[in-house]
Amino acid sequence: xxxxxxxxxxxxxxxxxxxxxxxxxxxxxxxxxxxxxxxxxxxxxxxxxxxxxxxxxxxxxxxxxxxxxxxxxxxxxxxxxxxxxxxxxxxxxxxxxxxxxxxxxxxxxxxxxxxxxxxxxxxxxxxxxxxxxxxxxxxxxxxxxxxxxxxxxxxxxxxxxxxxxxxxxxxxxxxxxxxxxxxxxxxxxxxxxxxxxxxxxxxxxxxxxxxxxxxxxxxxxxxxxxxxxxxxxxxxxxxxxxxxxxxxxxxxxxxxxxxxxxxxxxxxxxxxxxxxxxxxxxxxxxxxxxxxxxxxxxxxxxxxxxxxxxxxxxxxxxxxxxxxxxxxxxxxxxxxxxxxxxxxxxxxxxxxxxxxxxxxxxxxxxxxxxxxxxxxxxxxxxxxxxxxxxxxxxxxxxxxxxxxxxxxxxxxxxxxxxxxxxxxxxxxxxxxxxxxxxxxxxxxxxxxxxxxxxxxxxxxxxxxxxxxxxxxxxxxxxxxxxxxxxxxxxxxxxxxxxxxxxxxxxxxxxx
Amino acid sequence: xxxxxxxxxxxxxxxxxxxxxxxxxxxxxxxxxxxxxxxxxxxxxxxxxxxxxxxxxxxxxxxxxxxxxxxxxxxxxxxxxxxxxxxxxxxxxxxxxxxxxxxxxxxxxxxxxxxxxxxxxxxxxxxxxxxxxxxxxxxxxxxxxxxxxxxxxxxxxxxxxxxxxxxxxxxxxxxxxxxxxxxxxxxxxxxxxxxxxxxxxxxxxxxxxxxxxxxxxxxxxxxxxxxxxxxxxxxxxxxxxxxxxxxxxxxxxxxxxxxxxxxxxxxxxxxxxxxxxxxxxxxxxxxx
Ligand code: SF4
Ligand code: SF4
Numbered sequence: 001x002x003x004x005x006x007x008x009x010x011x012x013x014x015x016x017x018x019x020x021x022x023x024x025x026x027x028x029x030x031x032x033x034x035x036x037x038x039x040x041x042x043x044x045x046x047x048x049x050x051x052x053x054x055x056x057x058x059x060x061x062x063x064x065x066x067x068x069x070x071x072x073x074x075x076x077x078x079x080x081x082x083x084x085x086x087x088x089x090x091x092x093x094x095x096x097x098x099x100x101x102x103x104x105x106x107x108x109x110x111x112x113x114x115x116x117x118x119x120x121x122x123x124x125x126x127x128x129x130x131x132x133x134x135x136x137x138x139x140x141x142x143x144x145x146x147x148x149x150x151x152x153x154x155x156x157x158x159x160x161x162x163x164x165x166x167x168x169x170x171x172x173x174x175x176x177x178x179x180x181x182x183x184x185x186x187x188x189x190x191x192x193x194x195x196x197x198x199x200x201x202x203x204x205x206x207x208x209x210x211x212x213x214x215x216x217x218x219x220x221x222x223x224x225x226x227x228x229x230x231x232x233x234x235x236x237x238x239x240x241x242x243x244x245x246x247x248x249x250x251x252x253x254x255x256x257x258x259x260x261x262x263x264x265x266x267x268x269x270x271x272x273x274x275x276x277x278x279x280x281x282x283x284x285x286x287x288x289x290x291x292x293x294x295x296x297x298x299x300x301x302x303x304x305x306x307x308x309x310x311x312x313x314x315x316x317x318x319x320x321x322x323x324x325x326x327x328x329x330x331x332x333x334x335x336x337x338x339x340x341x342x343x344x345x346x347x348x349x350x351x352x353x354x355x356x357x358x359x360x361x362x363x364x365x366x367x368x369x370x371x372x373x374x375x376x377x378x379x380x381x382x383x384x385x386x387x388x389x390x391x392x393x394x395x396x397x398x399x400x401x402x403x404x405x406x407x408x409x410x411x412x413x414x415x416x417x418x419x420x421x422x423x424x425x426x427x428x429x430x431x432x433x434x435x436x437x438x439x440x441x442x443x444x445x446x447x448x449x450x451x452x453x454x455x456x457x458x459x460x461x462x463x464x465x466x467x468x469x470x471x472x473x474x475x476x477x478x479x480x481x482x483x484x485x486x487x488x489x490x491x492x493x494x495x496x497x498x499x500x501x502x503x504x505x506x507x508x509x510x511x
Numbered sequence: 512x513x514x515x516x517x518x519x520x521x522x523x524x525x526x527x528x529x530x531x532x533x534x535x536x537x538x539x540x541x542x543x544x545x546x547x548x549x550x551x552x553x554x555x556x557x558x559x560x561x562x563x564x565x566x567x568x569x570x571x572x573x574x575x576x577x578x579x580x581x582x583x584x585x586x587x588x589x590x591x592x593x594x595x596x597x598x599x600x601x602x603x604x605x606x607x608x609x610x611x612x613x614x615x616x617x618x619x620x621x622x623x624x625x626x627x628x629x630x631x632x633x634x635x636x637x638x639x640x641x642x643x644x645x646x647x648x649x650x651x652x653x654x655x656x657x658x659x660x661x662x663x664x665x666x667x668x669x670x671x672x673x674x675x676x677x678x679x680x681x682x683x684x685x686x687x688x689x690x691x692x693x694x695x696x697x698x699x700x701x702x703x704x705x706x707x708x709x710x711x712x713x714x715x716x717x718x719x720x721x722x723x724x725x726x727x728x729x730x731x732x733x734x735x736x737x738x739x740x741x742x743x744x745x746x747x748x749x750x751x752x753x754x755x756x757x758x759x760x761x762x763x764x765x766x767x768x769x770x771x772x773x774x775x776x777x778x779x780x781x782x783x784x785x786x787x788x789x790x791x792x793x794x795x796x797x798x799x
Contacts, residue, residue: 394524395525397525422527422796425796429525429534430527430533433533436622436624437623440622
């Protein structure tokens with residue numbers, strides 16, 4: 001039997017995987033047995049050495065990484081392809097969404113974005129009592145977790161204070177499910193204090209929702225707006241992101257003689273190579289895959305010209321520490337002013353280059369910089385610009401150290417603050433922390449409360465009790481548990497004071 | 512003008528257990544009680560420059576300059592060996608803060624703060640500083656919405672409280688015991704002033720929270736709990752009462768042989784207090 005066939009066989013016989021998980025890994029292995037889009041030698045070498053990385057999205061990009069449909073289309077107009085009439089009641093609207101989700105691809109084959117649900121459902125709620133709304137949404141929530149068990153699946157509510165947003169946050173805190181992940185979009189001019197407080201109380205309950213700072217995001221997008229998907233990716237609605245590639249900044253620093261060499265030679269080189277990788281993948285998606293012939297485009301759920309490319313970076317902490325050592329300085333990232341400023345300077349350079357470089361087949365003709373939250377096997381590298389697990393300073397110092405980065409990451413920067421459970425008796429402290437963070441320029445805010453079973457690993461949620469069970473007897477219904485178990489062991493993630501999780505993190509079968 | 516300085520053992524920029532919302536907390540050095548159960552015993556006394564800790568420091572952070580022990584924070588690795596060897600429960604790592612120093616800290620962290628809390632040691636042993644600081648905050652356009660709290664053991668006499676209360680928004684007050692002999696054993700002082708403080712603060716509308724430390728076999732007896740219930744009821748049944756559970760974390764000396772307070776017992780006592788009519792009893796979020 002060839003190596004490949006042995007691998008297939010291994011997957012089919014792995015007792016730790018459910019049959020859907022087996023099917024998924026088999027399809028990934030099949031895709032990855034095909035040749036990669038053509039890369040020049042230098043790019044291929046950098047990819048091979050994993051200085052740049054394609055997130056193991058697969059060798060043959062036949063679907064965008066993140067699809068952010070405008071689901072209002074299917075609700076208001078129905079779908080000829082899916083033979084759906086326009087929705088007229090809340091039941092029909094929820095039912096249409098449940099159907100729609102199954103036709104929205106993503107890197108994981110599960111939808112990573114299920115809509116700004118309050119905007120979508122409110123028009124159907126006028127005749128619905130509070131009690132019925134609660135019952136219907138609760139069933140909907142249970143369906144999402146059981147049928148689409150991917151912690152990267154992401155719902156959005158806010159910024160207005162409305163019945164649907166309030167009810168969803170209430171149900172989410174009650175059920176404490178991994179899926180869906182949830183973002184509350186906050187806008188101090190629009191959101192009421194009451195709904196903001198509810199969001200904070202819910203974080204204390206279950207480490208969800210994630211809070212997005214609307215005044216910082218909205219101006220970057222057009223009237224069509226944006227959504228937050230997966231692990232805190234802020235992307236144009238009615239489009240999404242074709243691909244996410246990323247630079248391992250630690251590896252770039254290791255290949256540099258000193259800080260000057262890093263900025264003048266090595267970083268520019270790998271920035272360019274990562275662009276080439278991105279372009280090759282986008283070219284395949286747009287010009288060879290036929291994806292944009294899909295009914296999703298024909299029926300206007302998505303638009304071909306609204307897909308951006310996410311240009312990711314990670315291991316900022318290790319990169320800065322490496323450069324500090326090369327300069328003979330002891331100060332560590334996250335704790336030392338000089339180290340922190342070096343980090344800010346790197347982010348600024350990255351931002352400027354990404355903004356300048358024209359990109360074909362990209363929304364607005366350029367990529368968007370992203371502080372990438374990590375795969376489950378990142379080998380000692382810290383997600384994005386985060387401070388390493390277990391060494392985070394107090395939450396205020398933490399925010400102060402990182403705030404300056406946020407301006408440079410328009411497609412999202414996921415940071416997780418670990419709070420100890422004493423916060424339970426004092427939600428006002430959490431509210432003030434979020435407000436302070438947003439005032440300092442945080443684009444988004446996520447927290448883990450340390451006694452919550454439900455925690456964020458790198459951007460997706462896992463249940464600690466599931467990981468324990470998974471290790472004991474193998475097998476989990478939820479895709480991210482596998483990812484989380486791997487992340488917890490290799491990434492020292494559970495050493496983190498407290499944290500959050502998301503779902504694209506298991507892109508390969510890793511036995 | 513001779514502005515007061517504070518001797519500070521620690522500053523926290525984030526605390527959700529020292530009053531409403533997030534608070535900047537200043538821990539002042541020095542206490543007028545000597546509780547064996549203290550979980551920060553090194554905050555009790557002011558350093559007398561005996562120098563015993565200097566040779567123990569592995570990083571060379573401590574030196575003697577003109578008869579004074581000086582600490583270099585830039586090379587200290589916070590191993591706390593100096594605290595372990597100090598014969599009098601003092602701390603060589605304290606910093607002197609002026610009112611302006613603290614105002615600068617508040618400016619820097621203002622977006623994150625609901626207020627400031629002065630804790631200890633015993634905060635009120637440095638009363639002049641507190642009055643000067645709180646007065647400055649209350650008259651500063653950018654800071655005056657911060658609330659000013661004190662965490663106290665209540666030993667400050669009534670007349671002195673009256674000088675600080677006009678600029679204070681609230682006080683968290685510890686009551687260690689109701690039986691005066693027991694109080695003596697636990698603190699080396701009488702509880703008369705503490706109980707008078709509680710009443711005074713309540714009447715002034717500044718009693719933010721009462722705290723009571725449950726120590727098995729000492730302060731968890733039926734009589735103590737009954738006195739506690741009666742005392743709180745005489746103020747207002749809705750007075751916030753936080754039950755703390757004695758744990759060994761940080762404790763030095765004899766009290767390490769005392770048993771720790773377990774969650775089920777705390778819950779039982781909380782239930783008793785609630786059925787005695789108290790409506791605002793808070794139990795610990797964690798037991799460490
Ligand atoms: S904690 Fe004390 S003993 Fe330890 S390094 Fe600092 S000053 Fe020295
Ligand atoms: S801290 Fe203690 S041991 Fe050190 S000099 Fe002061 S009194 Fe002496």
